[in-house]
Amino acid sequence: MIEVKNLVKKYGNHTAVDNLSFTVESGKIYGFLGPNGAGKSTTMNIMTGYIGATEGDVLIDGHSISNEPEEAKKHIGYLPEIPPLYMDMKVLEYLKFAAELKGIKKGKRAKAIEEAMNLTKLNDVSGRLIKNLSKGYKQRVGLAQAVLGLPDIIILDEPTVGLDPKQIIEIRDVIKKLGKKHTVILSSHILQEVSAVCDEVMIISHGQMVACDTPDNLEKIMEDTSKITIKVKADKNTIERLLNQIPDIGNTEYRENAEGGLTEVTITTKVNVDVREKLFHLFADNDVALIEMYSFKMSLEDVFLKLTSGSKKEVGKVMKANRQKNIEETSDDDSKNDEEVETEDEQ
Amino acid sequence: MNAVYKRDLKSYFNSMIGCLYIAFIVALVGIYFSFYNMKSGYPYFGDVLNSVAYIVFLALPMLTMRSFSEEIKSKTDQILYTSKVPVGKIVIGKYLSMVTVFTIPILILCFCPLIISAFGSHDFRTDYSCILAVFLIGCAYIAMGMFISSLTESPIIAAVITFAVLLVLQLMTGLTSFIPSSEIGSFIGCLIAVIVAGLIYYSLAKNGFMAAVLVVIAGIALTVVYIVKSSLFANLLPTFLNKIPLTQSLNNFSLKTFDVTAIIYYVSVGCMFIFLTVQSIQKKRYS
Numbered sequence: 028m029i030e031v032k033n034l035v036k037k038y039g040n041h042t043a044v045d046n047l048s049f050t051v052e053s054g055k056i057y058g059f060l061g062p063n064g065a066g067k068s069t070t071m072n073i074m075t076g077y078i079g080a081t082e083g084d085v086l087i088d089g090h091s092i093s094n095e096p097e098e099a100k101k102h103i104g105y106l107p108e109i110p111p112l113y114m115d116m117k118v119l120e121y122l123k124f125a126a127e128l129k130g131i132k133k134g135k136r137a138k139a140i141e142e143a144m145n146l147t148k149l150n151d152v153s154g155r156l157i158k159n160l161s162k163g164y165k166q167r168v169g170l171a172q173a174v175l176g177l178p179d180i181i182i183l184d185e186p187t188v189g190l191d192p193k194q195i196i197e198i199r200d201v202i203k204k205l206g207k208k209h210t211v212i213l214s215s216h217i218l219q220e221v222s223a224v225c226d227e228v229m230i231i232s233h234g235q236m237v238a239c240d241t242p243d244n245l246e247k248i249m250e251d252t253s254k255i256t257i258k259v260k261a262d263k264n265t266i267e268r269l270l271n272q273i274p275d276i277g278n279t280e281y282r283e284n285a286e287g288g289l290t291e292v293t294i295t296t297k298v299n300v301d302v303r304e305k306l307f308h309l310f311a312d313n314d315v316a317l318i319e320m321y322s323f324k325m326s327l328e329d330v331f332l333k334l335t336s337g338s339k340k341e342v343g344k345v346m347k348a349n350r351q352k353n354i355e356e357t358s359d360d361d362s363k364n365d366e367e368v369e370t371e372d373e374q
Numbered sequence: 375m376n377a378v379y380k381r382d383l384k385s386y387f388n389s390m391i392g393c394l395y396i397a398f399i400v401a402l403v404g405i406y407f408s409f410y411n412m413k414s415g416y417p418y419f420g421d422v423l424n425s426v427a428y429i430v431f432l433a434l435p436m437l438t439m440r441s442f443s444e445e446i447k448s449k450t451d452q453i454l455y456t457s458k459v460p461v462g463k464i465v466i467g468k469y470l471s472m473v474t475v476f477t478i479p480i481l482i483l484c485f486c487p488l489i490i491s492a493f494g495s496h497d498f499r500t501d502y503s504c505i506l507a508v509f510l511i512g513c514a515y516i517a518m519g520m521f522i523s524s525l526t527e528s529p530i531i532a533a534v535i536t537f538a539v540l541l542v543l544q545l546m547t548g549l550t551s552f553i554p555s556s557e558i559g560s561f562i563g564c565l566i567a568v569i570v571a572g573l574i575y576y577s578l579a580k581n582g583f584m585a586a587v588l589v590v591i592a593g594i595a596l597t598v599v600y601i602v603k604s605s606l607f608a609n610l611l612p613t614f615l616n617k618i619p620l621t622q623s624l625n626n627f628s629l630k631t632f633d634v635t636a637i638i639y640y641v642s643v644g645c646m647f648i649f650l651t652v653q654s655i656q657k658k659r660y661s
Contacts, residue, residue, distance in 0.1 A: 127377035
């Protein structure tokens, strides 16, 4: 378990990490999400003991990284943003060096290296010089170094940057595999990656945590309202008259002659209210053809953009609002239904 | 520590720099040895070694330039500092690997007195104490080069600065003739040194008040000493500066004196720079 307590890192006048606190539980995959310069790498560098914090502390399984670094670092495997590879070494040679550096006992080294190489599929290149490897393989050597000796906590800083799609999928599979037994923290600014791999997402902006939840919950939390778009074979007045019969409907936007004489309506309702069934019956009962209906869902991308855009002050505001929302959320959690994106077609 | 030592040592021979340095030193001393000792029949190897020692030292930046700056540049220092090996041990591992490379040509030079002894009169004691002195000075300079390398992320800058410092040390005797040897001159020189020390303290500790207080106290103390006994300042700066270069006492060894003070001086300079390297790395990580 990792506890990050009121972490502050200042570079001169610039505050890279601003009073960041969070707890990471064992056996889960965490995603660190944030735009460039949000303080992801700095936080990771402090967590792994590469640099010191200006204020605050990080506890790894109860050991402080600043006061008991040796005990704390034992539990961590770290792949920095740029893999720390010695170009003049061969892959196997490098992993042997890393194993020795990590203090893996001599008898267990060969096995640990073999395990790491199998996991990252490095067996074919074990005898090659690192400088002659492709970027993907270099990344894998870095990953192998991080998972060497299978530490409890594996921290990966943008593990898939610069890889081709096939390699990205391979690395993701490795991460998923690791996540079954270990705590994995990975940072990324690629949203699909985080939502595909992680159990929990922490969104960081301007060195502050703006949200921390599962990818699904984050999408839900950020929805103030839900929107439904329908395409109907009728004119605006008819539709307006019909929609007035449903009390839950808020704003409506009309776009006439959308395609083939259809009228497109975007309906805004309160969150948690699903009017799709009512709409279906309404139009069916009145013999009006409902051609298309789909509900908008705020994607993780929208959440991310909403949370991370804007100045530091705004981020603080969003943070406060989110906390408030989280509290309300937990109080009436049962009443909330899962929403799914559905498309209903009616001929 | 072992892991860092082995990796660095291997890297010196992978990258040819180690081989190049050894070849350079052996060839250089070999030329002098064959000319003076072999051809001219001069039986003292120590003297010959003293006359080439400065080139041996001036080539040391070749070894030390990459030690830390290359790691900082390629970000490989991350694997070192996030491992559970303490920084002190990493520094010592790296230092020992450089010392090992430096030891190889020194060991080869140890054969020279033996070769001389095969042809008649010889003085093993003086020759080997000279070799020991050169080795220890080299070790101290390696520590200094390593410290300079830990300050920058460019091996070239590290090499140039180390070379410049070594050159200034080498030319110190000549340079001190420019410094006033009068009492007032030395007094002013000491005051300037105190102010510079105060500025360094301020830049490190960021405590202006404390720096000012220290400078004022030291200044008053100097003035009092100057007023009470100004003869103390006569020739003070040149004498002091002349004592700094490590090579200054090298002559004592070839004059058949085993200078223990000098040995202690070499070792303590080496230790000081190892300590400073650790401090400079820690400062970088925590600021």
